[in-house]
Amino acid sequence: MIQYHLISNFCNGAIIMPPRVSVRRIFLCVLLGGGALVLLTLNQKLSWVNVQSPTLLPHFRFQTARPLPAAQPSAEENSGQTEAPPLPPSREENGRAWFFSDGNVYPKRADVQPALFPEESSGDRIIEQLIYVPENYQGYDTQEKVILAYNGLNQWGQKAGPGTFHECPVNRCTLTGDRDAATDADAIIYKDHFTHPGVMRPSKQVWILYFLECPYHTQNVKLHDVFNWTATYRRDSDIVAPYERWTYYNPQVRQMAQARDYAANKTKKVAWFVSNCGARNGRLAYARELAKHISVDIYGTCGPLKCPRSDKKCFDLLDKDYKFYLAFENSNCRDYITEKFYVNGLGRNILPIVMGARPEDYERSAPDGSYIHVDEFASPAELAAYLHRLDKDNDLYNSYFRWKGTGEFINTYFWCRLCAMLHAPFKPKHYDDVNNWWRGPGVCTSRSWRNVET
Ligand SMILES: *[C@@H]1O[C@H](CO)[C@@H](O)[C@H](O)[C@H]1NC(C)=O
């Protein structure tokens, strides 16, 4: 079904593909139909553009709702709703947007320029970028954009050439790791480390700074007026590259009944897997204080319990035995939310307790009602008191799992979005002082966010 839908779209010209002479097109459609079926099936199994190899969490796909449109731009603004209102009519009712795991709906050319850059919207703009096809984009007749990965393609796990963009709605881009291309590439991307190429730079060339880690663990870039775009997990980056991106199938359906009792058979309280004891946010001291009021089992180098990471059974404990998991990041920095939360926490049948980014950052990034932030409580003792209450009240505990099945952690197709943006009619821009943007006042704190004015 999915494949036929795609091919019929192709033959109707609904998918942005090279315009062809119609006779040739009909011939191609007939000829390629069969082959395309096979190829498309294969494509769905392979991920060509896998920047952060997002973990697909199988249980997120259970109880999938009926096919729904892609998340609307206003998704973040809607507050959590427990009851689903009738669905708005949609022209995409035949399937999900292409970036969902079973998505098959490809975008058309935009007639209105969406908000792509942080100056234009306070959102992360990921969905807008994923479904953006520039108005004048002509498929194969469009000049290919050359993107130079200045620190090499191995770091990205990508191959030179256009293959990376294969699945993208806007795919006229090619990757190179050859620094000789610095003189005339359309874009240069610096991953985690910047050194000046030292050659003349065309003014239309876009320099992009990509950081994966938080400010405490990234380079100090002292040069002013060099970077045009940023690509980091920060929500106000030009191309936001989060560790995971939760996306509702339908932003109006954010909670659903669950078949399972998440409290069943659990005999233990709080678990924490941790290897780095000397973090910058006092998380170990917090956990030890918490442990005075509720049972906290600390696994790893900072605690008495051992369970090697390689042993899959360790993480099974989180599903079966424990009620709460400390998803504490090693730094309190704006928007810094990693796999610790998404995979060890939300990816399991356990309630994560978070420390790291600001409460409002979690609110925007996580499914509604899926976690507890330490800053909701004045002290570890008060948090412990609430956890005891949850421990006794199974309905209240289960209310933290009602988001499951309402969406998925999507592949955010970093390269596809970059390619689409390079083809956009963007205005020149640059960061005067990217270091100040990245690590200036208010970005990170060594204390609780409760004590920081933001
Ligand atoms: C709880 O244990 C019972 C008995 O072993 C088992 O049948 C049931 O599936 C378990 N429930 C969950 C949610 O794991």
Ligand SMILES: *[C@@H]1O[C@H](CO)[C@@H](O)[C@H](O)[C@H]1NC(C)=O
């Ligand atoms: C990129 O930044 C440089 C340096 O500030 C500037 O001269 C150039 O116009 C910018 N180009 C684009 C495409 O934004």
